[in-house]
Amino acid sequence: MLLDAVTLFPEMFAALTQSGVSRRAYENGVWQLGLINPRDFTADERRTVDERPYGGGPGMVMLAAPLEAAITAARERQRQAGARGSRVIYLSPQGEPLTHRRVCELADEVQQGSGLVMLCGRYEGIDERLIERCVDEEISIGDFVLSGGEIPAMALIDAIVRQLPGVLHDAESAQQDSFCDGLLDCPHYTRPETYAGQSVPEVLLSGHHEDIRRWRLQQALGRTWQRRPELLAGRVLSKEEARLLAQFQAQQA
């Protein structure tokens, strides 16, 4: 699974390869990370990667040429490593909002042997002609602006890696994540049974797996209804789900 990042700050990506689930998967060879710095593809002495915007205005814009050379190098490296095609994804506030569904689609593509090149912008963004020439897809992780595309790229990589087989111990926990079945996650509890005077919902101590499954489903439905009702609008409920949600709503009334 070849994932490359075109970035002026390659050292940031250590967060993925040096800790947690993504580190374990990386060390087990489930995924590989390539880091390409556009500064290595500049032709001038000062290794210029950005310039002032035409039309004036604040800030700087990233030059197209070093980025195109970096992307070309990344795609060539992926081709030589046997990737069947490469998708160039540009992380930007102007992108398509990222969803769990898209994460799973990209994870499937990578599993089928496609490579991913994540383009990380800095400053005010990138010369539009580079985007037109080289970017296959623009993705946003939310309606806010960060100082660079590296954190969004790492978020996307982490979300994709979690979906790859063998990464999470029991595949189940990937499925039970929020959003997997289009719902928010249920509440979770662990020891001690009483914390700060608060006890754990009885059903979770009962050992009745069917009751526990039903309680968790009802909590997920109820929370989604309370916090993100628009997610329910796009989801068909089973008879059991409809009944559990109605019961939850009645209890809230």
Ligand SMILES: NC(=O)c1ccc(NCc2ccccc2)nc1
């Ligand atoms: N919401 C996001 O996914 C996101 C992505 C990148 C980013 N900052 C870099 C950048 C700024 C302006 C134009 C293009 C890239 N901030 C937020």
